[in-house]
Amino acid sequence: MKIMRTLYHLPLCPFSRLVRIALQEKKVEFRLVEENPAERRVEFLTLNPAGEVPVLVEPDGVAVSGSGPICEYLDEIFSDPPLIGESPIERAETRRLVAWFERKFNAEVTVKLVDEKLHKRLQRRGEPDSGTIRAGHANLGQHLDYIVYLVERRRWLAGERITYADMAAAAQLSCVDYLGDVQWAAHEPARDWYARIKSRPSFRALLADHIAGAPPPKHYADLDF
Amino acid sequence: MKIMRTLYHLPLCPFSRLVRIALQEKKVEFRLVEENPAERRVEFLTLNPAGEVPVLVEPDGVAVSGSGPICEYLDEIFSDPPLIGESPIERAETRRLVAWFERKFNAEVTVKLVDEKLHKRLQRRGEPDSGTIRAGHANLGQHLDYIVYLVERRRWLAGERITYADMAAAAQLSCVDYLGDVQWAAHEPARDWYARIKSRPSFRALLADHIAGAPPPKHYADLDF
Numbered sequence: 001m002k003i004m005r006t007l008y009h010l011p012l013c014p015f016s017r018l019v020r021i022a023l024q025e026k027k028v029e030f031r032l033v034e035e036n037p038a039e040r041r042v043e044f045l046t047l048n049p050a051g052e053v054p055v056l057v058e059p060d061g062v063a064v065s066g067s068g069p070i071c072e073y074l075d076e077i078f079s080d081p082p083l084i085g086e087s088p089i090e091r092a093e094t095r096r097l098v099a100w101f102e103r104k105f106n107a108e109v110t111v112k113l114v115d116e117k118l119h120k121r122l123q124r125r126g127e128p129d130s131g132t133i134r135a136g137h138a139n140l141g142q143h144l145d146y147i148v149y150l151v152e153r154r155r156w157l158a159g160e161r162i163t164y165a166d167m168a169a170a171a172q173l174s175c176v177d178y179l180g181d182v183q184w185a186a187h188e189p190a191r192d193w194y195a196r197i198k199s200r201p202s203f204r205a206l207l208a209d210h211i212a213g214a215p216p217p218k219h220y221a222d223l224d225f
Numbered sequence: 226m227k228i229m230r231t232l233y234h235l236p237l238c239p240f241s242r243l244v245r246i247a248l249q250e251k252k253v254e255f256r257l258v259e260e261n262p263a264e265r266r267v268e269f270l271t272l273n274p275a276g277e278v279p280v281l282v283e284p285d286g287v288a289v290s291g292s293g294p295i296c297e298y299l300d301e302i303f304s305d306p307p308l309i310g311e312s313p314i315e316r317a318e319t320r321r322l323v324a325w326f327e328r329k330f331n332a333e334v335t336v337k338l339v340d341e342k343l344h345k346r347l348q349r350r351g352e353p354d355s356g357t358i359r360a361g362h363a364n365l366g367q368h369l370d371y372i373v374y375l376v377e378r379r380r381w382l383a384g385e386r387i388t389y390a391d392m393a394a395a396a397q398l399s400c401v402d403y404l405g406d407v408q409w410a411a412h413e414p415a416r417d418w419y420a421r422i423k424s425r426p427s428f429r430a431l432l433a434d435h436i437a438g439a440p441p442p443k444h445y446a447d448l449d450f
Binding site for chain 2: 048049050062064065066068069070072073076077088089091092095096099100104146
């Protein structure tokens with residue numbers, strides 16, 4: 001029996017989603033295992049003492065933890081296609097934008113909307129806070145403006161080729177889009193860019209994710225939204 | 226006149242400190258410019274739309290933003306000494322630990338102590354919250370335990386050679402140590418490791434930093450603390 005790579009993930013975790021897209025783009029076979037870090041499973045903590053998904057376990061059992069380290073690792077061992085960039089400055093630009101979406105967008109938008117509207121309800125942690133949700137929506141508008149700014153100057157977010165920057169941004173946006181919270185009509189160039197990513201085979205599995213008790217809106221998996 | 230690299234930084238910003246150590250370890254000449262991101266200076270926002278330090282500006286004017294992108298960039302253009310590691314798995318381990326200290330330690334310890342005890346007072350944002358400070362101290366103890374766990378198994382945090390993992394951890398700890406808040410005596414192996422980093426020439430400039438109105442404790446710059 002062939003021993004496969006294993007990715008420990010959560011379906012609506014944007015960091016896990018980035019790695020799922022990256023593995024698909026690089027045509028790496030893997031199996032998905034859903035891991036709820038809140039359970040603090042001892043075997044999982046042995047793999048990643050930080051107790052967070054995503055964790056990629058190699059066929060020999062070695063674990064690589066965190067979306068940043070996993071994406072860098074994948075680009076080093078599967079260099080075709082390159083997903084960071086060619087020159088050091090191009091690579092710095094990709095990494096700047098990955099950090100923008102994985103830190104800034106995640107804190108200012110994804111956590112405020114997905115955690116407040118979905119996880120709070122599913123985990124029975126009380127009523128969503130309308131002020132937090134309003135702030136998340138306002139921030140989302142600004143981030144969509146920034147995506148528009150970038151794609152009006154470049155074919156993809158970091159330059160002329162698709163990179164982890166596009167995948168990190170789309171991974172975050174896909175979680176918010178699962179709630180139906182993205183005002184695509186007000187940001188046409190961002191929608192066109194997202195449609196290009198969404199129609200890639202690497203995105204397909206994400207669009208099939210369904211959270212029990214919280215179905216996505218009709219347009220979520222629609223490639224012509 | 227030779228045009229030098231410029232690093233926009235803040236003295237007690239742990240991310241800026243990591244880059245300062247990295248530049249010194251790689252023997253790269255640079256000049257430091259203090260930038261207060263809260264001022265939202267237009268010229269600075271042009272360099273880094275995220276409006277955060279550190280930002281490294283190359284002699285040709287190109288900017289590289291964020292400690293992660295800057296450290297990766299420096300390792301690509303100045304490969305000697307290598308500060309991430311040799312094999313892809315070693316490099317993944319360095320990056321995992323850098324993320325551990327720059328995200329987890331920073332949120333659980335540095336922000337809770339440095340922001341609460343120092344920045345709040347200097348910026349007249351009210352009284353420090355004793356619950357937050359208590360949590361910061363408790364978390365700090367756990368992180369020091371983790372450093373002890375690592376250095377009892379390896380010469381440096383990520384393996385047998387010094388890497389960005391050591392520098393990221395020491396950069397965070399140096400900010401907390403500026404407050405005099407590290408219980409070194411209760412964590413001897415962590416102190417021995419920190420003493421090794423602290424005595425490196427690359428650390429010297431950090432130990433000379435003085436914040437107006439908040440002098441460091443006597444042991445802060447002491448190599449035999």
